[in-house]
Amino acid sequence: MQERREMTHSFVRPRNVIGRDDAKKQILDLLMQQDADRNVNVIPIVGIGGLGKTTPAKLAFDDNQVVSRFQLRMWVCVFEDFNVARLTKEIIKSAIYRIDENFVVDGLPNSLKELLNDKKILENLGVDELQCRLRELLKEKKFLLVLDDVWNEDHSKGNQLEELLLGGCNGMKLAFKDGKEKEYPNLLKIGEAIVEKCKGVPLAVMTLASLLHSKFDEREWKFVRDNEIWNLDKKDGGILPALRLSYNQLPFHLKQHFAYCSLFPKDFEFISSQLVQFWMAHGILQSPDNEKQELEDIGELYIKELMSRSLFEDVDENYMFSYSFKMCDLVHDLAQSIAKGECSVVTKKSTLAAEVCHLSFLENGQEVTTQLEKLSKVHTNIFKTKQPASLLEACIIRFKYLRVLDLSKSSFEVLPSSIGSLKHLRYVNLSGNDIIKPLLDSICKLHSLQTLLPGGCSNLEWFPKGIRDIIGLRFLVVTTKHTCLLEKAVGCLDSLRSLWICECENLKCVFEGMEEGRLTQNVQLKSLQTFRIKDCPEFSSLLEGIQDLTALREFQIEDCPMLSRKCREEVRHKIAHVPNIDFDEYFDEDIGSS
Template sequence: MAEIGYGIAVKVLELLGSVTIDELSSAWGVRSDLTKLERTVEAIKAVLLDAEEKQAGDRRLRIWLGELKDVLQDAENVLDEFQYRILQKEVMKRQGNTSEKVSNLLSSFNPLAVRFEMAHKIKGIRKRVDEIAAEKDNFHLAQGLVDRKLNRQEWRDMTHSFVDPQNVIGRDDAKENIIHLLMKQNENSSRNVDVVPITGIGGLGKTTIAKLVYSDGQVVGHFQLRMWVCASDDFNVIRLIKEILKSAIHQIDENFVVDGLPNSLKELLKDNKILENLGVDEVQCLLRELLKDKKFLLVLDDVWNENQSKWMELENLLLSGCNGSKILVTTRNNSVATIMGTAPTYHLDGLSQEDCLSLFVKLAFKEGEEKHYPNLLKIGNDIVKKCKGVPLAVRTLASLLYSKVDERKWKSVRDNEIWHLEQNEGDILPALRLSYNRLPFHLKQCFAYCSLFPKDYEFNSSLLVQFWMAHGLLQSPNNEQLEDIGDLYIKELMSRSLFQDAYKDVFFSYSFKMHDLVHDLASSIAKGECSVVTKTSTLAAGVCHLSILESGQEVTTQLEKLSKVQTIIFTTKQPVSLLEACIARFKYLRVLNLSNSSFEVLPSSIGSLKHLRYLDVTENGKIKQLSDSICKLHSLQTLLLAGCSNLERLPKGIRDIISLRHLIITTKHTCLSEKAVGCLDSLRFLFICECENLKCLFEGMEGRLTNLRTLVVVKCPSLTSLSLNIKHLTALENLVIEDCEELSLTDKEENQDLKLSLQLLKIVELPKLEVLPQWLQASANTLQHLEIRDCGNFTALPEWLPHLKSLQTLRIINCPRFSSLLGGDARSHCTKRISD
């Protein structure tokens, strides 16, 4: 993954050019060395793009790039430590310490020993970089190639290449045939429940067709209950039972009478988190109760399991449904279909050349544009032939060429040597690899890092952007917000069909997945850089990013061989001893994911991770406190504490995490005040959820949170006041308040002369809300979207509503006491959408 070297070179140059580095380098007497280092790295960066293009066929060049990456990583770590020292200095200033104490801190930077150590490190790195730079001429690399940058105008031009899952070409017959199999009563079978398999190679669209069938009106009306579960690689019966129950709770049809459910299932409807704590016997009984005497459809998507006993264990629990119930299975493996199927298997073939070309034209051209480019259409026909009828390949290459009219680019795709690589029947990786090769280098890194997450993982765009940010992958040449840059990257990867099944959630993020073959591509690219750790895995010595699937001595032994790890994702619960060992060994960690862990207290040693940017402790129901040492993580940008229901308090010094931009918290605090959260001036996103004791927010925090753009408050039943001091939240764009039964949003003393910039306000399940707050008028020129839902006492819209000049969407949903829309003049002025 040679582009890593290019990316690190960019980061090193950004660090070398920063004002803070310049300030400290003068104090430590290393400015000359850093200036020389900057010139050398700049010269190397100039040829790295060409090196990436040529390294596949040159072993010596690959070795050179590996050595370069190592030394640039060392340079980045040293420069990052410089940045940390500056942040320490800023913390001391913000704490209001005396000038004498600040002077003492600064003097600690300048002892002879410290200066000598840092100067020695810098000189050593500069020498190594000089030696590597001297070798670059041996490879005859071209200078001056420029990485293609993304811009917002380009994104606007590309939006039409999004692929709607419902927009399927050439599959009408397949859909109708599968529906017929599901509706058909098998008279020769004594079974209540039949299993219908769909087979075919990856990328044919098995899942897409299953979705079309699942949501078809005939099918919806035929089955009382429908459930969808992705089986994927992990055919764990208990996990699958829980997923089936979750899907049923989420997907209950209107004709399924909730009042007739047993009490045990009613409790699940209230809170499906109860499932996670249930034992084997309990979930099995619940599943039988759910399916008893009901005609159901269950889709088991992407099944790989060939262990018949595992299938029989699950199947036995599914046979209590009514006669005519069906299980629809999608799989690439014919032996899986043989094991599971009781009805004829539907073998999905590739699309015809004609249908493939229709799909390609639809996605590669703007509507009607193909008529003006007959030569491109002819080249496109040749490209489509190479895709061998696989829609994913067609879609990927069409997205790559969308709105491009240069024949040379089209011929380059058609004639690329990658098509000549040996491949198995139906293999579409060459098509995907082509799409990857044409990504800008920064997007290549972002895409490859996604391989750390398991197949069928549902990504959240907001958190993925924070993950990329932690590794310095987001480039902001025009000083745009990094979150906005990351959102642009997400949309670019979606537009190229490298992300799929995308939808926008209620909290301003996209959720999406990667197709299995796209995940395989990312894994092949990131090999040697990103690794999944099991008891039997073999790790490359230079691996930097780990997803740890298992625990035990075998795993610990593998980790002892590594030294430069920057990412650790624990996907299973781990002993605190392994966590402590990782903290002690891997001092350059940028990302540490401990979600779903069961630590009662984080080790105090965590405060030694000076480089840490991203810490996830989500859904740890046992943790009671965070070590105060966490406040030493001055570089931390993302802190995730959702679902930490027993967390008694946030550390008193959390204000010292001055780089924090993204905070999600669940806590037992009664008030988030200045003392509790301090002056988090860098905060952009704040999500407060399931805080049962919380009564007020931001008390005494005048002049704080001035960069906060999004605030979400959910399930805080004791909250009586936001105490926003809202006039200080001048950057706030999105505000969501949901399920806070004691909150009315009406301040006793309405603020005057406010300067707000809200763009979206969403109010859900606030029984005490009667009217809109007066302070909303301060966003008259910016508010675009207003939604009020499930507010039983909301009565009327205010007379000043027409003053909201930028309002585009107004939704009022399920508010039974709402009786007044607007007066005559106001109604004619406001032509927005209102839903009852």
């Protein structure tokens, strides 16, 4: 767990500061200037940690010239977690604190007056609502925003924040960061030549900017400018050569991960945790030899690296424990061209290469089944439409090395018992199948299984006891008709990292056999990091021994109205050490006080 740095603030006693007058004056001079060509002007203050960047910024922030010039002043600590949604909340909070400084509160829109009267409203706003409130707040106002302790290396997130500040505002953003920066004037001319080759296409410019932003060696910039790829394909305004250049510069392992994304259709909304599970199933997440990192954390790093190169876009962080993103159409085309022959989307008109390893089925029918006869090396089967049981049987019989089987939103009453023969299978997704009832003992033979997702299977009559023998299981989503889970099965899964309990209409407690809500010695879950309980209307009893889940990092209760306020507060106190705790406030007050 990353250690949280000490929060800073804008207050400093001038009489306690000696020898920083020149630094303060330099900042003031810059603040009093304004670039008419920019809505938001940025003043970076950089230097190694402990150099004393924050103190002169504090002195300038409270200077009378600054107070009179800017209608709004805001001070926000960033740290390494450059989460745009969190920062938006913090910016609004800081602004509200000083909102009556230079303009009349009566002139504010009603939505902002509500925030003044009840600041708790802010915590419940979604990302879109936060953006609207921020833009309302800054509209036509001259503001100063100080971002303190900026460590983030992903400049795309900084761009997201700047876009929020460009809502018709005139502002000045003062950011200071640990690190050293030097000017490289020759790179400017090289960069201008690269931009010209991009023919004014924003995605091309962004992609190559992401590639080069942290590189200061002229040879690397010249390599991009003079690369022969620019001569190979002139269509789309230079975007495809730019994308190919960015891809070619990827580390080898990231090329694998990027190509795998071609299995999904255009405009597909990826969920970070799901994509990481796919990669993990194929064994392509490797921890550095000198570090002990969780595979899930390594997968997150890979996703962020691809984002930093503009290969993923439209990031939405409004997912608990996860976030979504997409690939633009041209990037998707690039992934398909690279993965051709190894990854294929199957339709009735497809022509599949014999060496194909990963399949995504978009259609069904005899034509599709016939194409499978020449294949033997398939490791991935993703079904995007409802398929007949005969096709599933054919895949199980034919593909003995399957590692990923995605049957989400399928309609099988029962899984074929032959699934137990897939000894290499690591990922099974059954989510959304509302007619499946039993989960047969054959699934317990999948000793390599890491991810099992039967969430949303509303008629599932729970798992066989033998599931505890799947000792490598790391991610489990549960939907059951029972009032309690089977303790001796789930509670002994020592490798389990994530347990999500969702849409259980009858569930009252987590494990059966609990005495007055106590977590018994049979329940170990020593590695559990993410614990989520959602949409369980009868759920009323939490674990007394939950504090013994020492690896827990994230805990969420959502839409469980029978769980009392008292119980929530007791649990919150017991797991106060957990970095991410989220209890929604949805419950019946009459029941909640019991």
